[in-house]
Amino acid sequence: MTVWISDDIVSGWYYRGPQRQGGRLVYSDVAIETALKLKGIYHLPLHQTQGSVYSLFKALVVTITSPDYTRFSRRGATVNPSLQASMPSRPIALVFDSTGLKVYGEGEWKTRMHGISKRRTWRKFHLAVNASNQDFVVVWQDDRDGWVDIYARVYNYKCEPQTPEVKVNEDGIKLDHILPVVSFTDAGIAVAWQDNRDGVTKADIYFRYLKYDLSPITPSKRVNGDVEAKHFSPAIAASDSGYFTIAWISYQNHAYGDIYAQRYDRDANAINQNIKVNLSITPVACRIPSVTMGIDNVSFWTSWADSQNTSLMYQIRARYFDKNPGQRAGRHLWAVL
Structure with missing residues (x-):
């Protein structure tokens, strides 16, 4: 959520x-x-x-x-x-605004965001629920020390805290760490964020893998292989077996942005190199990546908003990557008017 x-x-x-x-x-x-x-x-x-x-x-x-x-x-x-x-x-x-609380499907809200005035600003945090026991973890960006860090806390189904508030990024750098996302399973808690330690023009995607009590399994690790361009807006999904995938927008090829993904094993080791997800050859704007693990706990689906073949609207596209790690062709699921 x-x-x-x-x-x-x-x-x-x-x-x-x-x-x-x-x-x-x-x-x-x-x-x-x-x-x-x-x-x-x-x-x-x-x-x-x-x-x-x-x-x-x-x-x-x-x-x-x-x-x-x-x-x-x-x-x-x-x-x-x-x-x-x-x-x-x-x-x-x-979604909370001056008209109250509304509930949207994740994809429905992301498409609605394109029609909202850019003058309106939003505060965001991400929450993931462990399906086996209904415990959940909340991650958020926090400026309590004068710069923005990523914090997390685990709660049970009664909303009672099970851990203290824990700072996820351990680098101590006085620069902004923003847009956290999280996935929570019995195998562990995977948190990713946009890291601006090298400046916004060279922003990176970092992640950290944590135990149930938010003690670290790994240190913070950079996801993107390219370090010269900017990388924005991470999405993450983890499976019950401990495999997880991170998707994001990368500007390493052109100024419009492509969708990239990286899969990790249960020990948080990268499987192969970064994968360019969208199939477009000519530069087109790609936005709002999302990712879901497959039922075999290793394969994954990605979806994103894609402006290929149109200059007036985005289309929602999806692509499946199997566990081999071959992949099937991208699929155009529906158009957003």
């Missing part, structure tokens, strides 16, 4: 209308409905709903507060959330 919070959420969070007799309204209906939707997704009691919203906003450094559980109880009688459902089995995006 990926959480996106718009910077304009403050404008709709607090009540701004006329006050009624007998009590003062602090939070808007949007705020109450948003929190109760989160409660419905996770089947949380009211106390834990308050704590979850508080922790979410704290992690993303959003300057609004959570309503307390008594307000949820009172206001919930008049505010009816449109969503009362369990967490789906596929990756999703929870």
Whole structure:
């Protein structure tokens, strides 16, 4: 699950209308409905709903507060959330803005992002759930020391912390480490991020493999073989056997960006070299990579937004790589208008 919070959420969070007799309204209906939707997704009691919203906003450094559980109880009688459902089995995006909380399929939200004004900025963190026990790990970018580092913490299904907050990047360099992504299985926790230690024009993709308690299995490792160009926007997926794959946008061939991928074994050793995923020969813009491990725990699928054959819109393309490690031809799945 990926959480996106718009910077304009403050404008709709607090009540701004006329006050009624007998009590003062602090939070808007949007705020109450948003929190109760989160409660419905996770089947949380009211106390834990308050704590979850508080922790979410704290992690993303959003300057609004959570309503307390008594307000949820009172206001919930008049505010009816449109969503009362369990967490789906596929990756999703929870999107918070000034209109409340919405739930999208991962691919649906990524395509919608193309139609959103660039003036709107978003705060993002990534969450991965261990399917065997419902424990989950949250990773986020944190500027508590004056520069941006990657932190992680493991929680159980009751949202109770199982580890302290742990800084993932151990380099100590006072430059930004951003856009963390994570995958969590019984074999371990794989975290990747965009690392700007050599400057944004030579940004790299780094990863670190961790145990369940967030103690390190490996030091931080650079993913991309090319070190002269910039590499942005990592995506990651891990299998139950411990194999994992990282995909990202690489500008090593031209200024528009290609999609590259790198597969690793259960000991976090690279399998072969970086793979150029998109089949286009002439330069075209490729964006928003995603990756999923196959049912054999070694093969993998990648998908991305591709502007080949059109200058007005992106198309979603996908490509499968088998465990040999040969690959099948790329497949054009659908067009996004």
